[in-house]
Amino acid sequence: MRLFLEQREASLLTKVSEFLLREDIDSYLVGGYVRDTLLGRPTRDVDIAVDAFAPEVAEKMATALKAKYVLLDKANEIARVVLIEGDPTQDNRWHLDFSTIRGGIEADLSHRDFTINAMAVNLRELEEGHPQLIDPFQGKRDLDRGLIRVVSETAFQEDPARLLRAVRLAAEYGFNIEERTEALIQAQSQLICQVAGERV
Incomplete structure (x- = not known):
């Protein structure tokens, strides 16, 4: 490499x-x-x-x-x-x-x-x-495929700020959010209220 x-x-x-x-x-x-x-x-x-x-x-x-x-x-x-x-x-x-x-x-x-x-x-x-x-x-x-994919199913539970980060990265890089990751974002979107204002 x-x-x-x-x-x-x-x-x-x-x-x-x-x-x-x-x-x-x-x-x-x-x-x-x-x-x-x-x-x-x-x-x-x-x-x-x-x-x-x-x-x-x-x-x-x-x-x-x-x-x-x-x-x-x-x-x-x-x-x-x-x-x-x-x-x-x-x-x-x-x-x-x-x-x-x-x-x-x-x-x-x-x-x-x-x-x-x-x-x-x-x-x-x-x-x-x-x-x-x-x-x-x-x-x-x-x-190479331009995909945002979580490392683990618990990624958003471990740090809800990652919900915002997924969307921001997709927009900044022109990437797509992988299907399972998108489903997790939708299912766990309520976690966003746990994110401190300075991390948004």
Whole structure:
């Protein structure tokens, strides 16, 4: 598998990968970053899952990159590194979002929302030049077909905000919502009232 990266993007990922290798931390590119890169869509939001306590890793990474550290979700161990390259008035801001892997990478992917967001690439393999796509739920196939499909039948119960996300992704990417997923949305639409206003 090949990931086509811009020069600045590749340079940044090399720095990130080298840091994590020095720390001996297994790490993976995941989620929306893998999805958008496979589609050839430019993105400055990089999702990284680490086999360690993500907030601590992110804080060290921010120090190493001379960037800003933001704790996004203490309970779920999610933190962000904000890096600005060059002129801050230009589009030079990178968001590196770190999450803690729970139960191995495939188990971690099983808790994600949609198959197109449940793919991963080992950063070590990417650095070595032979990355393999970790895709236990056929996300690449759905990406090629332009389909939004839930990873599991309980996806919306686990996080009702995913109901809105499914519709937003379909509109943004011009994708169709898979038949079973659409039926789940209709059956569980009442869950939307549980979503906090700031997440809408």
